[in-house]
Each structure stands twice: as C-alpha cells, then as structure tokens.
Amino acid sequence: MDSSIKEEYKTQDKEALLAMVSHDLKNPVSSGILALKLLQDSKLSPLNPYQQEILGNMRTALGYMKNLIENVLDRYKLDNNVFNIYKVPIDFNLFVNSVISESKYILSDKNQTVNLITSIKNPIIEIDSLEIQRVINNLLSNSSKYSPENSQITIKLFEQENKIFMSIENAGCKFKLPNPNDIFNKFFSINDNSKSLASGLGLFIVKEIINAHGGDVFVESELDKFTKFTFFLPRK
Secondary structure: OOHHHHHHHHHHHHHHHHHHHHHHHHHHHHHHHHHHHHHHHOOOOOOOHHHHHHHHHHHHHHHHHHHHHHHHHHHHHHHOOOOOOOOEEEEHHHHHHHHHHHOHHHHHOOOOEEEEEEOOOOOEEEEOHHHHHHHHHHHHHHHHHOOOOOOEEEEEEEEEOOEEEEEEEEEOOOOOOOOHHHHHOOOOOOOOOOOOOOOOOHHHHHHHHHHHOOOEEEEEEEOOOEEEEEEEEEOO
C-alpha cells in the first residue's frame, strides 16, 4: 500500500479515536457540572461564601473542559461532513438573558459585569438553541479572557431588515492582526500561533455554526482599546 494512503488511514483512525474518547468524556463532565449546580442551589444545607466560590471555580473549570471536548467533537463532525443543526422558534431576548445568567461564573473570577442592551421588537427566530448558546458562551469567554478585571462587557441585540444581530464588546485588546478575520481560521491562536489540538478551534467552530444558520460573524478591534465580535442570524 502506498505510504501516503497509509498515512491517511492513520490520520482517520486518530480522528475517529479522538471523537470516540471525547464523546465518552462529555457525559461525565456534564454530570459533574450538574452536580455542582445542584450543590450550589441546594436550600437544605446553605453554603458559606468560600464554599460557594470553590464550587463556582470547579464549575468554571469543568465548563472549560466541556467546551474543549465539544470542540474536538465538532471538528470531527465538520471534517466528516456530519455537522447538522436543528432549528426551533425561540424568543431571542429571553434566550440571551438566560445564557448570560448561566455564564456568570465565567465573569466572576475577574469581577466583570455584562451590560445587555436590546432594541429587538420582534425577538422570535428559529435557531438551534444549543449551538447558538455555545457561540455566545465562546464569545463571552473570549471577551472575559482578553479584558481587564472589574471591566464591563457590552452586549447589544438589534435587528435590520430580516436579520437579528448580536455584538459582544469588551474593553482592551491585546493583539493586532493585519487581517482581523484570520482569527476565525482553523487552529489560529491569538497567543502564540501554536497549532495544538486544544487551541484555535473555538472561533473557527463559532463561524461554522453561524454559517450553518445562514449568517456570518465578524470582528473589529483596536489595540489596547476594544474588541467587538458581531454576528447575525437570518429569520428565515
């Protein structure tokens, strides 16, 4: 057998193994997140602030791990053309509020806040809510990571023609790109341009999810001033 063909089979085997292991890891991690949430929300045995902080940090860490696992799974799906979305009608204003509320532990470590501004009058749109939640979580996590402590992240929801837009803007920008939209390329890393498995997939998958909905995502930035991600989703 030709060596190039053998190498291709090896790569396919590795991808399949990664997908299988990632799938098996996803359930226990998700269960751990749920268990921690139940502990935090329990009224039977109130927790002191220090215990709440520990549980919050554990949820954040498990949430990050879950995101990495889902990125590996999504990469496998995209590379093998098995990435699908399932749309249902939702109220986008209420949906975004819910996602922000669930993401408070991402922001608490740096004492950051979110200012949500919406001008959407007709908020009903058909989307895959699970996938769009991942988009928002990813962008919110990035905004938190690259903005200073005690800062505010501004989220704006608005509509134009037959599209709903969402922008996420944070103070500060630690990187400068000749072509800002390179940030959505597969394996692109802001930190060191490394091409490790765990880096450079999040924003690539964000773009793929938005594109699969018939929308698009963009980034604007000015060094040391701000970074703003904006995406739109068509109503039909």
